[in-house]
Amino acid sequence: MSAHMEQLIAEFEKFGARIRQAEARFAGVSDLGERVAEVESVATSPDRGVTVVAGAGGMVTDIRLAPEALRLGSAELSATIMATLRQAVAGAARQQAGIVDEAFGGAFNVDASEHVRQAQAAAFGTWEGDLASQDETSSRRPPDASGDDDFDQDTIFGR
Structure with a gap:
């Protein structure tokens, strides 16, 4: 030959x-698609009064209020619900990014999880390590309620 x-x-x-x-x-x-559809992120407020469950795409699937949560004033209850909701939805986004990384990250040299953590840290005004540690526990600390909550122009991937 x-x-x-x-x-x-x-x-x-x-x-x-x-x-x-x-x-x-x-x-x-x-x-x-099946793995993404199974995404579930549970966030509980620090006082354990509010629990929010979010699924794929950030869809909120459940909100549970403990009896002690109903003793809060309306403004404080609303802020606690919103902060807990944000944490649950953010957790679901990080889970989805992890699934994408497992499937395609190595093949395309992309770290979607890191991009999501950076964007969320900037949006929530926290350190990225705080977000990573939140993934390891079901109890979530709400972001500072005094911050700007207008995220209309932001996405989980940043501007």
């Missing part, structure tokens, strides 16, 4: 190996 033919065969085998690698990486794509 000629050297040229051997080189062509070697190149073809490399190409075939790359195709098999790509197929292996994308084999889990079919269950990606």
Whole structure:
């Protein structure tokens, strides 16, 4: 066999190996939607009076109020609900980013989780480590209620 033919065969085998690698990486794509649909983030206010559950896409699926929460004034209860809601939705976004990273992060050299943490840290005025530690516990600390809550122009990925 000629050297040229051997080189062509070697190149073809490399190409075939790359195709098999790509197929292996994308084999889990079919269950990606299922995994995202199963996302659930539970946040509880520091006083344990308010619990919010958020799912995929940040959809709030449940809000539970303990009897002691009903003793709060309307403004304080509203602020506690909103702060807890933000934490639950933010947790769901971080979970979704983690699923995307597991499926595609290595293949495309993208760290969606880090981008989401940075954007949330900027939006909430917190340190990124606080957000990472919140993922390890179901109890969430609400952001400072005195901050600007107008996020209409922001997304979880930043401006």
